[in-house]
Amino acid sequence: xxxxxxxxxxxxxxxxxxxxxxxxxxxxxxxxxxxxxxxxxxxxxxxxxxxxxxxxxxxxxxxxxxxxxxxxxxxxxxxxxxxxxxxxxxxxxxxxxxxxxxxxxxxxxxxxxxxxxxxxxxxxxxxxxxxxxxxxxxxxxxxxxxxxxxxxxxxxxxxxxxxxxxxxxxxxxxxxxxxxxxxx
Numbered sequence: 120x121x122x123x124x125x126x127x128x129x130x131x132x133x134x135x136x137x138x139x140x141x142x143x144x145x146x147x148x149x150x151x152x153x154x155x156x157x158x159x160x161x162x163x164x165x166x167x168x169x170x171x172x173x174x175x176x177x178x179x180x181x182x183x184x185x186x187x188x189x190x191x192x193x194x195x196x197x198x199x200x201x202x203x204x205x206x207x208x209x210x211x212x213x214x215x216x217x218x219x220x221x222x223x224x225x226x227x228x229x230x231x232x233x234x235x236x237x238x239x240x241x242x243x244x245x246x247x248x249x250x251x252x253x254x255x256x257x258x259x260x261x262x263x264x265x266x267x268x269x270x271x272x273x274x275x276x277x278x279x280x281x282x283x284x285x286x287x288x289x290x291x292x293x294x295x296x297x298x299x300x301x302x303x
Contacts, residue, residue, distance in 0.1 A: 128249055137257065142264040148204045149216075151195050154279065156215035157223045159192040164230050172236040181236070184243065194279040201276035202268065253284045 128134075133150065136142040162185060169181040199206045215223065229239045258281045265273035274281070 125249060125252060129252075134257075137260050137264060140260055140263045140267070142261070144202060144268045147202065147264070148199065151199055151204070151279070152209040152213050153216050153219040155192055155195045155199075155209050156213065156219050157226070158195060158279075159210075160223070160227075161188045161191060164226060168230050168234075168236050168239050171230075171234045174236070177236055191279065191282075194282060198276050198279050201272070202265065202270055250280075250284070253280070255284065258284060 133142070133146070136146065165181055165185040165188060169178055169185060172178040172181055196206050196210065199209060214220075226239075226242045229235065229242065233239075258277065261277050261280065262273035265276045270276050
């Protein structure tokens with residue numbers, strides 16, 4: 120099921136635009152802005168679920184995961200600056216897209232209302248299942264889009280997304296560690 124969903128996910132219009140090197144600056148700003156809307160809460164949400172977790176192994180897992188999420192929103196803010204976007208607007212005034220808000224409601228409900236750390240594992244499992252399988256080819260295509268907008272150092276404008284290829288992927292990344300935790 121996961122492999123089937125990932126395949127269709129990577130065929131969506133946003134990924135197609137990147138892979139065809141036709142993503143616009145506005146689309147990228149909107150994407151990063153929406154990511155910022157929920158990423159800026161990640162460390163607080165992980166800290167809260169960690170505090171409600173009585174199982175030591177699971178609590179240690181959340182603590183380690185939390186360490187890897189600190190200041191991720193700063194990466195997004197720097198990426199936005201690199202492409203000349205209005206960071207102040209994203210940080211202080213932007214309202215998330217409906218789909219982003221729906222995701223935020225789910226994770227906030229799992230943490231604050233349900234307070235079930237095992238069920239909460241679904242959040243990083245779902246998100247990082249996608250980012251863990253991003254490829255260097257994808258990052259190269261994203262950099263090509265950014266370069267097309269006149270950005271001199273495209274790699275400096277996609278640090279948030281490119282960092283997840285390494286932190287979420289691989290044999291020791293966030294995604295595989297969540298997967299292992301779910302098996303225990």
